[in-house]
Amino acid sequence: MVGEIVHVDNSTHLGPVPSGEWCQVDGAWKETECRAGLGWYNFDPESGSTLVGASNLRRRLSPLQTELETLIWAMQSMLVHNKQRMNFQTDCAQLVKMVSEPAEWPAFEILLEEMEKCRKMFQAFSITHIPRKKNTKADRLTQSARDQPHDVYNINSVPPASFPEPI
Structure with a gap:
């Protein structure tokens, strides 16, 4: 469902997007x-600053596991950069459901426990389902990282035009 929001302070419930x-x-x-x-793309409308992350890793068991690992990495990265009030946005409706009802996803228990540890460190946290066409910046970072034949791990304040070709 487009526009589904999970807003979390110390409990999970639906609420307005901060x-x-x-x-x-x-x-x-x-x-x-x-x-x-x-891949993740962070934007601060107050300062106009951006922060991006792109990485690749060995393919996981499912696309949903990859989406959850991306959310956890983005959450950890925001916390490292002292960004404690965040609205995470994803085009994966199942990820939003997973965050709002973690008990319903026992196969992901270990990753969901890690996500919960991170979530508790935020002053304000929400996750919103957005249309795929509105998630193009993160999608491009993700695709570019996946297509590299070598390991990629990039966090930068300027989105890379593209990753360098291997020599």
Whole structure:
């Protein structure tokens, strides 16, 4: 469902999207590829600053696991950069449901426990489902990282035009 929101302070419930800073997340997973891509795009409308992250890793068991790992990495990165009030946005409706009802997803228990540890460190946290066409920046970072034949781990305040070609 587009526009589904989970707002969390010490409990999970539906609520309004907090205004201010947001971080879009996306994972890229293909059964025919050996690598999965992770990407996030953070924007602060108050300062106009951006922070981006792109990485790849060995393909996980499912696309949903990759989406959850991307969210956890983005959450950890925001906390490292002292960004404690965040609206995370994803085009994966299942990820929003997973965050709002973690007990319903026992196969992901270990990752959901890690996500919960991170969530508790935020002063304000929400996760919103957005249309895929509104998540293009994170999607491009994710696709570019996944397609690299070598390990990629990039966090930067300027989105890379593209990753360098291997020599």
